[in-house]
Each structure stands twice: as C-alpha cells, then as structure tokens.
Amino acid sequence: MAYNFKEIEEKWQEKWYREGTFNAKQDFSNKKKWYGLIEFPYPSGQGLHVGHPRSYTALDIIARKKRMEGYNVLYPIGFDAFGLPAENYAIKNHVHPKITTENNINHFREQLKALGFSFDWSREVNTTDPSYYKWTQWIFIQLYKKGLAYKATMPINFCTGCKVGLANEEVVNGVCERCGSPVVQKEKSQWMLKITEYAQRLIDDLEDLDFLDKIKAQQTNWIGRSEGAEVNFKLAANGEELDSNLLIYTTRPDTIFGATYMVVAPEHEVIKKYADKITNLEEVNAYKERAALKSDFERAELNKEKTGVEIKGIKAINPLTNEEIPVWISDYVLITYGTGAIMAVPAHDDRDFEFARKFNLPVKPVIMPKADTECGQLQEELEAKFIALFNDGNNEENDPAYMKEAFTDVENGISVNSGFLNGLPSKEAIEKAIQYIEENKLGERKVNYKLRDWVFSRQRYWGEPIPMVYCEDCGWNPIPESELPLVLPDIEDYEPGENGESPLAKQTEWIKTKCPCCGKDAKRETDTMPQWAGSSWYFLRYMDAHNDEALASKEALEYWSPIDWYNGGMEHTTLHLLYSRFWHKFLYDIGVVPTKEPYQKRTSHGMILGTNGEKMSKSKGNVINPDDIVNEFGADTFRVYEMFMGPFDQTAPWSMESIRGCGKFLDRVWNMQEILVDGEEYSKEHEKMMHKAIKKVTSDIEEMKFNTSVAEFMKMTNEFYKDKVINKAEYKTFLQLLNPFAPHMTEELFSILGESKTINETPWPTYDEAKTIDDEIEIPVQLNGKVKAVVLVAKEASEEEVKAVVAANESVQKAIDGKTVVKEIYVKGRIYNIVVK
C-alpha cells in the first residue's frame, strides 16, 4: 500500500516552519557550531530548477545529521535577486523588477518549503533589499578608501543597432542576440576592483583549505601565475634611436637571442605615440579597427589563422644581440596580459612559430634538445651538428635545417647560439638571463598573473547603485556612510541610455547631488554593481541577518566563522568563489571578519540533465518541473531520488522510471510496519547488518556518497522482507538513518511507533566496530589471476591455515592438476593466488 505523502509532508512542514524547529540557536552557547552553506538561488521566473534541490538536499542531509550529532547548526537560505533577466522582463513588459522579483521569491520560498529543507528561514536575506545592499555599498566604499576601487577605460560589448552595452551572454556569434546587428568593442570608463593585488594570497591560502583538488587546480590556473622578466627593447626609426623603449614580458628570457621580431597588441600605445614615424599608418589603423570587432575570446582561439601587419618605419633593437628586428601588430597578443607586447621567438613558441611561418619571418633556434644519452648520443657531437645546421636561421623548406615545429620543452633544453648562456639547461639559463638583464638594467624579474582586475560597473538598472559622486573640482568621492543605503530610484523607463549608458543616466533629478567634500553641485555615478557584488559576502549576513549597525556583529562573526562546508556548482569556481574570497580577505585586512578565508571546505555537485541527456532548457523542451514531481511522488521520494541518481559530483540525466523506483522503496519502508515485532535490542540475525549499516551511512554522508547510502537502505529493506521480520529497535535505528534523506515519512513513522521525541531531537545512531566484523571471511582463490574457487576461513586464520584449506579444495586441486606451482601469494583477508606453469 502506498503511503499518503501529501498529508504527511504538509503536516510536518507546517510544524517545522511554525515552530522554527531548525533555526540556529542565538545564544552562542558552548555547543560546537556547524555552518553549512549552499549557493543561494537567483529567483528566476521559471521557478526552482530540479538542479537546485540536488545541492540543497545534500547539505540538508549533512545539516540534519550534524544536529543529531549535537551541533548548533546554521543552514541558511536567501535570494540573489539582482540581475539581467528581471531587467529584460521589465523592458519588455513594463513591470518593475522589484515586483517580478518579489513574486518570484514568493514562489521560490513555497517551492523550497515544500521540499522540507531544514533552512533557518528567520535569517532569509535578499540582495535587492536596501537594508542588505546598504552593506554591499559600504564594502565598496571601504575598497575605494583603500585604493582597491579605481576608474579605468575598459572595452564593453556595444550593439551598433540598439546602441546599448551588452553582456557577453547577449552576444551570439559577434552579433546582438536581440536585433542581430554587429557588436563592437567600445571604450568606456568603468569602476574596477584590484583583485590582482590579492592574486598571490588567493593562491597561497588555498593550501590549508579543504577544497576538492579540482577546485584548487581550477582556481590556481585561473589566477595563472607565471614567472619571467620584463625586458626593454630600444626602438629606432631610420637608424636613429627613439626616446622610449618597448617593454615586453617573457617567461623565457633564455630565448632572447632567438627573438627575430616583436609583436604589440592592436591597442598598444606605441602606435599612437610614433604615428608620425610609421610609414604604413593606414594599413596599421585598418588592422586595429578590424581587431576591435573581435572579443578576447575569439582572438585567443589558437586554431584561428594568425593575422597581423608589420609596423613599417619602426624597428626594435635586441638588447643582447644589438640586431635590428621588425615590429608587428597582431591580435594574438592581448593588451590585457603582461605589457601588451612580446618578443617573438618563433623557434621556441608555438604561436610565434605559426606567425613566423605565415609571414615568412626568420626562425632562429637557440635551444636544442638534451642528448639522449641512453641511445649513446654525445652532447658535444649533437651540439656541433645543431649549431652548424641552424646557425643561419634558415627559412627554406628544402633546407635540412628547416624546423617543422617549435621546440618548447623547458625541462629538456640546452641553450646554444646564445652567447653567455651557451651550454646551460633551460632552467638555469632562465635564471642567468634574468640576472644579466637586471645587472645591465635592461629590465627586471617579474611575476605575472593571468588574473585581471574585476570590471565592476554595469550599465544596467537592476543592481546596487555605486555610491560615488563626481565633482568637477574634487573628482570622485564616496557618499558619506551615514547616507547609506543609496537607494535605487523607482523608475519606469528601463531602456538603456544613449551610447550604452545605464538607464539611471536618464534620471536627471536623482543624479543631481552635492559634493561630499566641497558641497558644490555634483553628479552621482549612474552605473550599478554586477550581480557578483551581493553574492560576495551574503554568508556573513546570515550570521546576523537583522543587524542595522554593522554587516554582522563581531560576536556573531566570531562564533560562526568560518563556513564549515560550502557546496555549489563547478561553474562558480573561478568567478563567484574567487570574488568572494577576495572580498573576505579584504574584510579581514580591515579588521571586519576574524578569518582570512571564508570557506573551510568546498565541494561541488554535478548538473542534472534532461531525460535525453542534454542540458535542460526551455527551447529543448526537456525541463522537469519540481512542482510536478512533488505532486506526483512527494518531497521525500524526490529527495531520495536526487541522492540516488548517481555520484553527487557528477552530471546525471533525469529518469522518470528511476524516480518511481525510489517511491516504491519508500512504500516498502512504510509497509514494514506490517512485519514489525517488539524488541528493545537488535535481533541476533540483524545485529551485524545494523552495525555495518550505521557505519556505512555515517561515513557515506560525510563523503557525500549519498547514492551508496540509499543502496544500503534498499539492501536492508530487502533483508527485512526476506526474513519477514523487523523489530522495533531495528526500525527505530533505520528511521533515524533514513531521516536526513526522507525527513517527513520517517518522522511520521517514528511517532506511529509511539516515540515521544521527534527524530531530529534524538542522537545519531552509533555502532560498535567489533560488531561490524565478520567471523568468517570468503577468500577467492585465483590461478594466474583468475578466480577458480572461493574458500571460507576464520577471520583470524593464519597463512598456513588458509593454505591448508585451499590445498584441500576440490576445485583448486582440479585446476592445478598437471601443472607446476611456481609461487603462491596470500594477501591476508583478501586473496589467495597460485601461479602455475
């Protein structure tokens, strides 16, 4: 018989949320605290996605278990409600984003409650609430005061049709998603945050954190530390030295003798500066314009054919060889990385090599591979041959010295044709080259990061206003903190302003203000903050959600920091996770928070795909609505299924058949009442199974192996049915273990059993290690690695005893009959392998 999930689930949810059963204790008691965090949702119009509950259920299970283990648990929820979709909806339908957002949040809240999550709803936050974003703005002002927020001219995507700035997402194949007009890069003055100042600490401090290795690796790679040197190349025109140098960055200063040309990014200042010296300025400028149409992403695509133009009239001088070499402009060099200029060493860099071949530039090898001594090659011999072959830097394909590809191996290279570097292995040559460069004042050692500063301005309405004022006399200044929050004005026209301005630029009354310094007329900043802003510190607000004196009290911050466990999507690893770590470190530096890192542990969940194995999307028509699932199967089945569907950290396709199976399992759990007998202790025949199960489920939950926990529950259920009996003690333990997964039904059954306490008030079951160990174990017997028999031995049996049992085994005797036993291997308690000939 199927149980009435609808009635039961509503009953318990009503009780939990009315009584605040799962609200964290306020008293900062001596109880151990545990703070679990999930990424708060963006309340989209489509409602909850089935992907949300995967993460929420996982941490809900852990939170419920932690409560039973005696922790004071904080498991909060809120809404990250600023963002583009609400604004686009407003433009289309003329509904204020505030209204859409409120409606969507109400819908989300109901959906989340219907799933029975043990969230502390008393601490709900909403990033669009002025009492919340007051502190987002406050943090921005502190960043500004410490010189970490600055204005810079950065390119934005600009639609030539709509005349507005676009998000990267709104640019599809180089054209505007809405009108199809070409999108170009347009320069605009924007607020930037100096995350690069924290690059090294963001790498170093990862070490002590319990993040998944792949998350650490992704963050480290994103920050992209590289060591090398900045080197000045002198410039000359018509044989005369120019007054300024071309500064380049290289990670391979040991290859400097092989630099045969230079490349500058299209935006590089040298073009403007020496425009009068450039003899093909028109051609160069035309190239610049073409490059402006491409995004960095398109430019960096290596499979695209390289393009470029030589800047004629200007030459660079290699500081080590004093040779004059040409200067090119090409978009494979990015203005945003390093110095925006490189020395090209085609013989030892794949990109330079490709470029040199295309434009027929000389390739001059200065590194040769280490001799393969195992093959008896002599280094001197190889070197002599190599120098003879490559000395001329020849470029003819029929020349025996013609290189087919760049040699880039830094581990196995030796410098040649490189003056004082000759004979040194690459690593040593790099060091020596840097030394030489520094001693001769040609440049300096330099560490570079791929990480770029954070573009913090958005030309949008639905975001936190940036609390800055511009005065003709005093420049930019923050508004006084006493005036926070700077409330986003109510407007009716959400269309972007002229030339990609924010919609706020049209609010002439709101813009007008007084300069906080001199009191003269001044103008407000009209750009707003990115959505990342509100989500960069929300976890702090949960600790003390209603404080209007500070973002949270010192006491609360001390008690709850750091977050013990943060689960979220892999897609947030490089942006949100890095941004929030950066803000947290800043807040630590100014004494606001007590820990230098916000999250002690970070895990990630896999995505849920549609039944066809593709990403769920409206256009593909494969979206599963959680409401339908809850209505048809109930929240408990939904939760159990999402935990059972596959390994938690991997993507998994949805299956309607499989969820039915989970519903069947819960029915069987419910119907175990029919085979229930009295019993204060586990029965003899089930004792071992109970202890083993407690052990397995306890460790599985900590390791997020929820799928095998559910399998364990199913196995137990099968066992009880097979024996046609379960006693009360066994049922109680079973329900306690299953409670975090299926909280409603297990609570109901617990009360049916006549328990006065609810499960969440009972302690987590414990096990006795001794009772989990089998007295007799099965040992597979292999013949040359293939199983031929299984023997049963006592768990403490010695090798001799096992050997005797194996030798006596009929199948084994048959298998080795007529063969010679070469060797016998016994791994205690695991395997017995006989090697025969």
Place this chain on the structure above:
RNA sequence: GCAGAUGUGGCGGAACUGGCAGACGCACAGGACUUAAAAUCCUGCGGGACCUAAAUCCCGUGCCGGUUCGAUUCCGGCCAUCUGCACCA
C-alpha cells in the same frame, strides 16, 4: 584554443589502499494473485561456445601499449563526450 572533468551491461550506476567486475535501482522476460488490469510478491537477467539443462570454458570496464602473481584502479600514448572561459547566474 586554454583550463577542469568523464568514459563499466539495454539504462542510471557499484567496486576499501592494485585483489571475486556488474552491489543497488530501472527496464525487460517468466511465474503467483486477479474475471481483468493496475498495484504487490517470487524468479531470471553482461556477451559468447555446447541441441537443451547442469557443469565447464572463452571474451569483457572507450582504444593501443606497459608495469604486476593479479589492473576498472598505476604509467605512457591516443580517441570521444561534457563543463567553464572574466557583463548569464
């Protein structure tokens, strides 16, 4: 392109630290119950060889090769798929 993952039956997946490959579930097939269906319960279920059954044997964890008594697991080289790439969140 760069970065991070993944690859095991018809399907989702399991397998401790290198030790019985396929736990658990779904689907499917057969049976019981039923006037019937649904639900429920029981049994079988990687592929192949032998007429059938039992028994036995062979093959099998993306592909090729290596280390090992023994490899889904370790090493080298490929192939395929997925995710992110800085203004989607």
